[in-house]
Amino acid sequence: MSGVLFQIVQFALTAALAPLVTGLVRRVKARLYGRIGPSPLQPYRDLWRLLRKEPASAQTASPLFFASPAVAFVALWLASGLIPTFTTDLALASAADLIALVALLALARFATALGGLDVGTAFGGIGASRDMMIAALAEPAILMVIFTLSLIAGSTGLIRIIGFMLGGGVGLEISLSLALIALLMIAIAENGRIPIDNPATHLELTMVHEAMVLEYSGRHLVLVEAAQMLKLLLYLSLVGAIFAPWGIAETDTPDGLMAGLVLYLMKLAVGAAGLGLFEVAIAKMRVFRATEFLGGALLLALLATIFRLIAETI
Amino acid sequence: MDQLSLAAFDYDVAHLASALVLLAAFGLLYQRRLPGMINLFALQSAALGTAAAWQAWMQDATQLYATAAIVWTLKAGAVPVGLHWLIRRLHSTRTVETVLGIGPTMLAGVGLIALAVLMVTPIGATRSALTREELALALSVILLGLLIMITRRHAVSQVIGFMCIENGVTLAVVGVKGMPLVVEMSVAFSVMVACILFGIFFFHIRERFDTLDLHFLESFRGEDR
């Protein structure tokens, strides 16, 4: 019963926090660039404004065009709700393991790409094709990370993994650190951050994700943006849940939950700051360099698996 | 004189005849002029006939006399005459161009005879000496005949080669004791020979077996390449 309750809280929490995280990242970047920058709450205002606007769209747009942002948003929301953030006692967390999580992300991407192709403009095509290419390279990498984790923890279920990590049975492992780096690289790629893509750009030929969603406006754009924000949050909390599981309550005692919640917020803050710092530090790369970037991630993840296997063999 | 020496004498005569056949075959291999080949063939057939007759007398098998008669009349008589007439009729060149040089051909012939002997030796254990050696001779004659056929280009010489094969077979036939149907077979054979001669004459083979008529061979070689 409590599981259902916490699950609802979790959904609400992720939905509520997502814009804030994005805002934080922007704020940090602005500060590092020497600007004051908008308040972290700015994204909420943007979304609200967009929501109230009258959406305009092409005549050629089909129903699928309007459905796809919703599907993507729901898939991502669902996925983000499956990651234990402050407690492992979630009704749904046991209904889907990491593989299912990745599949949900893929579903969201599938829907977005179709939306990009729908209107029939050149940019939609560019964005969809490049986004799918990046994903096609990122997905094997993340699955290899999952392999490593499940080799260590003995399951692809997040709860078990977190339990294992918290159990302290695991020391500092090469494979784990490799997996972490790989996961971070994938997260950057998947969220269309620098150096793969620039969320702030509107120079057509450098766009990936933005090009895909060029045609959206009004409430549809809201869903798109929100979905992006959710995705960022999702990856941050995923990294946090796996590699910094401290504080996630395994038994629902009030203070345990409280601690979990607070720690989760702190993790997010740290993650956002780190991301901002990283983005400021490096420059965007050409689209086709992305393959090398992701190939590196895949290699790292593979190395992690192999190290793990060797460790098991010896 | 006791039986044994008499028997020995019989063998010698039989040998002599068969050896003559083989010798003639060798001569055919050596001879490069058509008339010479024809005469040699006549000689070979005569020797064969003698061998047949001798065997007929030894085994007192009447049908062998018939065989001997056929051989003498047809092969030693009619066929050579016919061939002489034929080559005159075809105005074919007197000397035959051989595929292989005479020397190598002779060597090959010797090799074939060696092979024949090699094939026959294991038989010895159970057979009486006569048939074994008869067999060796017959086998060599057949092989030599085949060799003649493939080393000579002229149609007539190839016919002679074929008939040499046949002589070898007949030699074997008369060699073995009491073989039935010998006459029928030799008759059937003669029919075949007759057909070949008829064919050569009828189809105007000028130079060689492998051309009926040169200019349509270009158009037809079984299939256009």
Next chain:
Amino acid sequence: MTVLALLLLVPTGAAVLLAFVREDTFAALLNVAACAGTFAISCALLLDRPPVTELWLVDDFNAYLIVLTTFVMTTTAVFSAGYMAREVAAGHLPRGALRVYHALYQALNGAMLLAMVANNIGLLWVAIEAATLITVVMVSLSRTRESIEAAWKYFILGSVGIALALFGTVLVYLAAQPVIGGGLEAMAWTALQARAQGFSPAVLDLAFVFLLVGYGTKVGLAPVHAWLPDAHAEGPTPVSAVLSGLLLNTALYALLRFKMVLAASGAAATPGPLMIALGLGSLLFAGLMLYRRRDLKRFFAYSSIEHMGIMTFAFGLGGVLANFAGLLHMAAHSLVKSAIFFAVGGITQLKGTRQIAGLSGITVSHPALGWGLVLAVVAIAGAPPFGIFTSEFLMVTSAFPRAPALGVPFALGLLIGLAALALRLQHIAFGAATPSTSPRAHATAVVPLYVHVGLALIAGLWLPATLAAWFGAVARLLG
């Protein structure tokens, strides 16, 4: 005995009679009637077999071959009745050629039957030689230069082969004579098989070499096959059908009889490897030759070489299964291959050419004939559910475990053949139809075709028990 005498006398008599019949259509009918008569007689032969005499023999082995021969001769006669008439009408045959043809047709029938029922190796030889001479004349019937050259090639190579075969026969007698004693007895299959133990293996081996090369020439085994493609291509199509379907089988029958003797003698071990070598060689050689053929009839002639190789390989492999397969293959092949030649005859007459390049889309222009061809070629390629599939299944399955080194090239050969057949079949049967002289295919070509294919189907799915029993018995004797 009387039945047997009838079996031989009817064709001979018919041959003599037909030699004097000038009226072609009547002659054709008479020809069919005579064949049908021999077929009926042979069936009677099946019901009660005549006792084995020192000259005549009907046993499990040749009984079915006799019936097969008479049957195929009958259907081919039906086919030729229509076909030859059209050939004459088209002016492809000289006047009066049909008289010779019909007479020789019956003579050939008689010669082959004589070869089958003879219980005497000498008589067998005479019969096969007669058959050779007869077919030579039949091949040269159209008097074109091509046909004459083909006939000449056939004649010379055939004669040499026959001569070698005679020497082999003499050698067998030589081996038998000391054990059995002189006389016809020493040339009778029955006696040879019964008392083969005492024969000198060395003589038998030597004999078999000559028989293999000699009769092998008639079977059409590479490398002594050379007469076969041209003879098939240049002779009238019914003759090609009979050559492929029956005469090759007859020669193979002779070879197998001798193999039985060697198998019975026990000591001699040569036949197997030699036959395997020649069979495999023929299979691969013919399979490759198929690719370069442009003449339809010559194409299928090579396919006959291929199948003769397959059978020879199977018999060389020996063992009950392989021998059974070989026997079944003999029957199925003669049915299907003659059926193919019926189709080919019909097609070449409709399209007016024998060049594969000029033939296309038969199933479009003449569905019945076209699909008949497809069925027959598919059957010859060893596809189910026809008899040839069954035999090839048995061959492959028994070749692989016993001699993988042989099974692999054998399978490869089958594949090469299949690929070539499929390639040409698709071109001939499908695609855009080339112009044809008549919109309708001729019933005399189509009906026998489907009859044969149907029988091949039965052979594949439901082999009559008695026939299977005979095959089994013979297969054991073949060693």
Next chain:
Amino acid sequence: MLALTVGALGALLALGCAGVGTTRAPLLAASIYVAAAIVSAALALIGAIRLALPVEAAPESLILPIGLPWLGLHLRLDAVSALFLVIVHAPATVIGLFAAGYARHEHAQARVLPLYPLFVAAMTAVLIADDAYAFVLAWELMSLASWALVLAHHDEADTAPAAWLYLVIAGLGTVCLMGAFGVLAAGAGAYDFASLRAAHLSPLAGAAVVLLVLLGAGSKAGLMPLHAWLPPAHSAAPTPVSALMSGVMTKVALYGLIRMLFDVAGPVPWGWGAALTVIGGASAVLGLLHALVQTDIKRLLAYSTVENLGIAAIGIGLALVFRATGQTALATLALTAGLLHAINHALFKSLLFCGTGAIAVATGTRDLERLGGLLARAPLLALGMLAGCVAIAGLPPFNGFVSEWLTFQAILSSPRLPEPMLRLAVPLVGVLLALAAALAAVCFVRAFGIAFLGRPRSPEAAAARAPERSLIWPVLVLGAACLILGVLPGLGIGLIDPVARTLGLPGFPGGGAFALTVGLGSGRAAVYSGLALLLAAGVLGLIVTLALRRFSPTPARRGAAWDCGFPEASPTTQYTASSFSQPLRRVFGPAFMARERVDMPKPLETRAAGFAVQVADPIWSALYRPAARLVEALAERINVVQFLTIRRYLSLTFGALVLLMIVVAFGT
């Protein structure tokens, strides 16, 4: 029930004969297809009933008095056959109904109608055959019928080569199977599976059997490198036939693999399982890479068939490995994964082919470059195809994801393997599978997006009208089936469970009708509940829609596309199929020897710029072309023998004679 099955075969044959006459009667043709579909439904039902029986129930067997005289035709219906009866005939039913609707668009009906029921019958016969002869007979009949069906449109240019290649590779497979059975039967005449099972083989002979089976059944399943026949044959065949060949016949090939490797050929050493797994992985990735660059939808689907069969092969291979290393529970898991994927693929591949047929009817083309904007013109068809694309892309909540998930779980169990080599190899296969899964998404975004979305790229696409209902609802039905199996995977696993136990493996570890649970003991466990996710998503979706309704009521305004302010770009400015796959074509260029030719005019030149891409299958040039060249060269070389002179032929005779004599002289 076996008797009923045989009766059904008879009925199908009768239908085939009935089809011979009907050339120009669409109605009659349709009714024959419907009848065939009814028979298929009956057969599927029979299979289901048999599966419902307790596993201990002895399999029915039957001996027909045909076939080899001393053997007869052995037939047998056990759980394995029953499962594949379902796998084959459930889709075949729908395809039959689709074919009935498609009949009026089939111009070569006379060449399809008689063979279609024969083809179905042959596939069924393979499933119930219980002796080598019957098996090979049915197998080859299946190939033959499908070959003739591929040739149905023989008037089109590239049909003949496709059919020829297909027949030759099929022949290779058949010969290999014959060889395998031969080694098992060891020259004795007993070909019934019962005695083949009893065969005791030397390790070498056993290896030969497995190799031959892999070649024989693998070629039919379209596993690399024997996949070359699939794309051309599928694109040449009439659409219902392509659907049968791709969706159904390949499953019969899997049946052959399983029947031989798990049942008849006895236990197989793990090395072979590993080999099959690796082959499967390679087929999955390479197949998909090629699917990615095709523009003919049917070719695309054919290559994706190679991919999916590869995935199934991974499962089956792992099952072999696990069984050989004594981990039967894991073996069941892997086998279930493979078989479940087979079921799923049968469903969505049939769907996609039927849908392609409908597209072709609507627009008259299957070329992606000429399609576009179909969603607006045939919305229902688009819906069905979307379901199929999502399913085959392996995305939840559809069925494709479930089987891939299970396969991943099986791969993740590889550390339990004793051989270190395997432990390292299997995860690499995992990478391949992951890559394949990701690429599948790309491939089918492309397929659906280019065909159904955007604006029409050609007049015929613009003029397209929705095809008639009878072509659409089969697609929808199959789509629904895909969804149901994805949400309730328990149904599929329930079907497979008896099979595993019939093959001497334990029941499925875990299970659960609603939540698919895999419990592997010692704390290893994983859960996936499509149903729960679907419900949650439903709730969240409801919330989203309500929220939007509440806070953003203003209706959308329609106008020109924004497109960064470009004015009214023509449809030709859209991304095309080949431009969509261009990035990946670059990344994986070597895999398909992609050659791009750009022809850019100089400045001040007035001619149009040109761009051409050509892709080729490296395996083709590495394996098939050399073989063809070799045969050609040999044929050329020996062809001189046809043109010798009589004297030379005589020399051949002479040589043969002398040679044989020498052999005899020295041989004995």
